[in-house]
Amino acid sequence: MSDKKNSNGWSRRDIMKAAGAFTAAGAMPMFFSRGAWADKTFVNNPGNSKTVKLGFNVPQTGAYADEGADELRAYKLAVKHLNGEGDGGMMQTMKPMHLKGNGILGKKVEYVTGDTQTKSDAARASARRMIEKDGVLMFSGGSSSGVAIAQQSLAQDMGVIFMCGLTHSNDTTGKDKRRYGFRHFFNAKMSGLALGPVLKKEMGTDRRAYHLTADYTWGWTQEESIKETTEGLGWKTVKTVRTPLGAGDFSQYITPVLNSGADVLILNHYGKDMINSLTQAVQFGLRDKIVNGKQFEIIVPLYSRLMAQGAGKNIKGILGTTNWNWALKNEGSKAFVKSFGNEYGFPPSQAAHTCYVQTLLYANACEMAGTFYPPEVIKQLEGFKFDGMGNGPTEYRAADHQCFKDVLVMRGNEHPTSQFDLLEIVQVVPRSQVEYPASIFGGELGPYKV
Amino acid sequence: MDAILLQILNGLDKGGAYALIALGLTLVFGTLGVVNFAHGALFMLGAFCSVTFQKLLTISKQVKDTSITFFDAYKEMPYLEIWFGDYGKTIIDWSVPLSILFAIPVMLLIGLAMERGLIRHFYKRTHAEQILVTFGLAIVLQEIIKLSFGANPIPTPAPEIFSGTAPIGALFGLGESVVYPWWRLIYLGFAFSVIGSVFAFLNLTTFGMVVRAGMMDRETVGLLGINVERRFTIVFGLAAVVTGLAGVMYSPILPPDYHMGMDFLVLSFVVVVVGGMGSLGGAVAAGFLLGILQSFASMNEIKSIIPGIDQIIIYLVAVFIILVRPRGLFGREGVMED
Numbered sequence: 028m029s030d031k032k033n034s035n036g037w038s039r040r041d042i043m044k045a046a047g048a049f050t051a052a053g054a055m056p057m058f059f060s061r062g063a064w065a066d067k068t069f070v071n072n073p074g075n076s077k078t079v080k081l082g083f084n085v086p087q088t089g090a091y092a093d094e095g096a097d098e099l100r101a102y103k104l105a106v107k108h109l110n111g112e113g114d115g116g117m118m119q120t121m122k123p124m125h126l127k128g129n130g131i132l133g134k135k136v137e138y139v140t141g142d143t144q145t146k147s148d149a150a151r152a153s154a155r156r157m158i159e160k161d162g163v164l165m166f167s168g169g170s171s172s173g174v175a176i177a178q179q180s181l182a183q184d185m186g187v188i189f190m191c192g193l194t195h196s197n198d199t200t201g202k203d204k205r206r207y208g209f210r211h212f213f214n215a216k217m218s219g220l221a222l223g224p225v226l227k228k229e230m231g232t233d234r235r236a237y238h239l240t241a242d243y244t245w246g247w248t249q250e251e252s253i254k255e256t257t258e259g260l261g262w263k264t265v266k267t268v269r270t271p272l273g274a275g276d277f278s279q280y281i282t283p284v285l286n287s288g289a290d291v292l293i294l295n296h297y298g299k300d301m302i303n304s305l306t307q308a309v310q311f312g313l314r315d316k317i318v319n320g321k322q323f324e325i326i327v328p329l330y331s332r333l334m335a336q337g338a339g340k341n342i343k344g345i346l347g348t349t350n351w352n353w354a355l356k357n358e359g360s361k362a363f364v365k366s367f368g369n370e371y372g373f374p375p376s377q378a379a380h381t382c383y384v385q386t387l388l389y390a391n392a393c394e395m396a397g398t399f400y401p402p403e404v405i406k407q408l409e410g411f412k413f414d415g416m417g418n419g420p421t422e423y424r425a426a427d428h429q430c431f432k433d434v435l436v437m438r439g440n441e442h443p444t445s446q447f448d449l450l451e452i453v454q455v456v457p458r459s460q461v462e463y464p465a466s467i468f469g470g471e472l473g474p475y476k477v
Numbered sequence: 478m479d480a481i482l483l484q485i486l487n488g489l490d491k492g493g494a495y496a497l498i499a500l501g502l503t504l505v506f507g508t509l510g511v512v513n514f515a516h517g518a519l520f521m522l523g524a525f526c527s528v529t530f531q532k533l534l535t536i537s538k539q540v541k542d543t544s545i546t547f548f549d550a551y552k553e554m555p556y557l558e559i560w561f562g563d564y565g566k567t568i569i570d571w572s573v574p575l576s577i578l579f580a581i582p583v584m585l586l587i588g589l590a591m592e593r594g595l596i597r598h599f600y601k602r603t604h605a606e607q608i609l610v611t612f613g614l615a616i617v618l619q620e621i622i623k624l625s626f627g628a629n630p631i632p633t634p635a636p637e638i639f640s641g642t643a644p645i646g647a648l649f650g651l652g653e654s655v656v657y658p659w660w661r662l663i664y665l666g667f668a669f670s671v672i673g674s675v676f677a678f679l680n681l682t683t684f685g686m687v688v689r690a691g692m693m694d695r696e697t698v699g700l701l702g703i704n705v706e707r708r709f710t711i712v713f714g715l716a717a718v719v720t721g722l723a724g725v726m727y728s729p730i731l732p733p734d735y736h737m738g739m740d741f742l743v744l745s746f747v748v749v750v751v752g753g754m755g756s757l758g759g760a761v762a763a764g765f766l767l768g769i770l771q772s773f774a775s776m777n778e779i780k781s782i783i784p785g786i787d788q789i790i791i792y793l794v795a796v797f798i799i800l801v802r803p804r805g806l807f808g809r810e811g812v813m814e815d
Binding site: 088091092093266268271273275276278279280282283285286287299302303306307310311312315316333336337338339340341361364365368369372373374444445446447448 | 484656788
C-alpha cells in the first residue's frame with residue numbers, strides 16, 4: 028500500500044500517528060494523578076477554591092434537639108481539629124492517619140448547619156439547600172433512622188456523600204443502604220448479638236418477654252433483632268405491641284403487661300418515648316414484681332446518656348447497649364473526651380462521638396484518595412480499617428457501608444459518682460461477636476457514578 | 478377481672494387530666510366565648526412550674542468533681558442540703574406537691590396577663606382568628622420553654638414515699654398482686670378535689686353565681702350594673718390555675734418537655750366537643766368517659782379484634798357525637814348546633 032503525501036508533506040498515517048501521540052501525551056498526567064479528570068465533573072467540585080464546605084444537618088428543633096445540639100458541638104470540634112486548631116483530639120490517636128491539620132487536601136474546612144426537625148421531608152429540604160445553595164461536598168447528621176434513610180437516598184440521587192449520624196435501624200445499612208451513605212454507628216442487629224450472652228448470664232434461658240415497640244422503621248427492626256436473640260436463648264415472646272411515636276402516656280400499654288404472664292419487658296423505644304415508657308413502667312411497680320418465680324426485668328436495647336438523664340433514677344439497674352461511652356479508657360476515647368470536655372465543660376454523648384468520627388473519617392478518605400471526587404472517596408472508605416477512634420479496631424465493611432467494631436453492654440448505674448456517671452459498662456462485646464453476613468438484609472448499594 | 482380494674486383506674490387517672498384541662502377550656506369558652514388553642518400551653522407551663530420550683534430548691538454550689546480526671550468538671554451540691562442536711566433533702570424530695578403553692582400565683586398571673594395582654598383584643602373577632610392567634614401564642618410559649626429548659630424531658634419525681642405501688646387488688650378481693658402506682662391514685666383524688674372546688678366556687682359563691690349568670694346571658698348581667706368583663710378576666714385566671722395545677726401534678730407521671738401541651742390540646746378539644754361546648758359538667762364527664770374508653774381500647778384483647786382502635790377511639794366517638802348530637806352530651810340547646 029502506498030503512503031500518499033499531501034502538498035504539505037503529511038501522509039494520512041503521519042496525521043494518525045501525531046494525533047495518537049498528542050492524545051497520549053495530553054492524557055499522561057491524568058493517569059498519574061488519580062481521579063484528576065473526574066474532578067471536573069462532580070457536584071460542588073471546589074476546584075481552585077481555598078476552602079471546602081461541609082454540611083451538618085442535625086435536629087435543632089423537635090424531640091431530639093438536645094441530641095442534635097451535642098452532635099453539632101462535635102462537628103464544630105472536628106472542623107476545628109481538621110483546620111489545625113485546638114488540641115487535635117482523635118487526630119492524635121487515629122491510625123492510619125493521613126490528615127495533616129491543614130484542612131482537607133490543603134483547603135480550609137468551613138461548614139453550614141441545617142435543621143432536620145427529625146422529619147424526613149424537612150431533613151431532605153435542608154440537605155438539598157446545603158448541596159444546591161451552599162455547595163457542600165459532604166453532609167452528615169442524625170438522630171433518627173427514618174431521617175437518615177431519607178437523606179442517604181437523596182445523597183445517592185445527587186452524588187454527594189452522606190455520613191450518617193445516630194441511626195440504629197438495620198435498614199440504614201440493610202435494605203435501604205446506598206453507595207453514597209456510610210454508617211459508623213452500630214445497629215439493632217448488633218445490639219441483639221451483643222446483649223444475648225449477657226441476658227443469658229443474668230436472666231437465664233427460661234424467660235417470657237413482652238415488647239413495646241415504637242411504630243416506625245427503627246422500632247420494627249430492633250424488635251425483630253432482639254426477638255431473634257431472645258428466642259435463640261430459649262425465651263418465649265408473650266406479645267409484641269406497637270406504640271405510636273410520641274405517645275406520652277404509656278400507662279394504657281403497660282397495664283396489660285401486668286397480667287400477661289411476662290417476666291421481662293423490652294422497651295424498643297428511644298428518646299422521649301423511652302424516657303416516658305421506662306418512667307411509667309417503673310412507676311407501675313414492674314421492677315418490684317416477682318412473676319413466674321423470677322424477678323421482673325426491664326431491658327432498653329438502645330441506650331444514650333442524654334436519655335438516661337431524662338429518665339433519672341428509673342434507669343438504675345436497667346440493661347441496654349451503646350455504641351460508645353465517655354468512660355472508656357482507651358487512648359482515642361480519652362483524647363476525645365478531654366478535647367470535648369475542655370471545650371464545653373461536660374463529656375460528649377455517643378451521638379457526638381459518632382458524628383465527630385464520621386467527619387474525620389470522611390476527611391481522611393479524601394486525603395487518601397487525593398481528590399474530593401466522590402467515587403474515589405467512597406472507594407477509600409469501603410473496607411477501610413482503622414483504630415484509635417474509641418471503639419478498638421474497626422472496619423467499614425465494603426458490602427453494606429456498616430462499621431464493625433466493639434459494642435458496649437451498659438447498665439443504669441446504681442451508685443453514680445457524678446451527674447454524668449449514669450451508665451456503667453457491663454461488658455465490651457468484641458467485634459467478632461456482633462458480626463453478621465451483609466447479605467441477610469438484602470438491598471443494593473447502587474452505582475459509584477451518578 | 479384484674480385487667481378490667483386496672484384499665485378502669487388507668488382510664489380514670491388519664492380522664493382526670495383530660496377533665497381538668499377541658500374544664501379550664503370550657504370555662505374560657507363559656508365565659509369569654511374564646512376558642513383558646515393556647516390552653517394546652519397552660520398545662521405545659523404548669524408542669525414547668527414544678528420544674529422551676531425543683532430547680533429553685535436545688536440551687537447548688539459547684540464542687541470540683543474529682544471522679545472526672547480528663548477535664549475540669551464540677552458537680553452540684555444543693556444549698557438546701559448543705560444548710561439543712563436531711564431536712565433539706567426532704568424539702569427537695571417534696572418539691573412537686575410544694576410547687577402547687579408556687580404554681581397558683583404564677584399561673585394566675587400568666588392567665589391574667591394572657592387575657593389582658595392579648596386575648597381580650599380578639600373577643601369580637603371570628604373563631605378562626607381566635608384560633609390562629611392563640612395557636613401562635615402556644616407556639617411562642619413552647620419555644621420560650623425550649624430555649625430556657627432545653628428539648629429533653631426533665632425528670633420531676635414524686636416524693637419517695639409515693640414512688641411505689643398501692644395494693645388495690647386487696648380492696649376488691651383480687652389478691653395483693655394487683656397494684657397501681659400511688660402517685661396516679663393521688664392524681665385521681667387531686668383531680669376530683671379540684672373539680673369539686675371549681676363547682677363549689679361557681680355554685681356556692683356570689684362571684685360564681687354572677688359568672689354563671691354571665692355565661693347564660695352576658696348582656697342582661699351587664700345591664701344590672703355588674704362588671705362582667707372583670708369577673709370573666711378572673712375566670713380566665715382561674716382556668717389557667719386549674720389547668721396549671723393539672724400540669725404540676727402530672728409532672729411525675731410524664732417528665733415535662735416543651736411539647737407536652739400540644740399532646741393534650743387536641744384531646745382536650747375533643748373532650749369539650751363530646752361533653753358539649755360551654756358545659757362544665759359535660760367537660761368533666763366526657764373527660765373521664767373518653768379516658769376510660771381509650772384505656773379499654775388499648776387492651777390487647779380489643780386490639781386483636783380491631784387493630785389500631787386505641788389510636789382512633791376517641792375521634793370515632795367525637796365523630797359519632799357530632800353527627801347525632803352536635804351540641805355534645807351535655808351541651809345547651811342551640812350552642813354549636815348551627
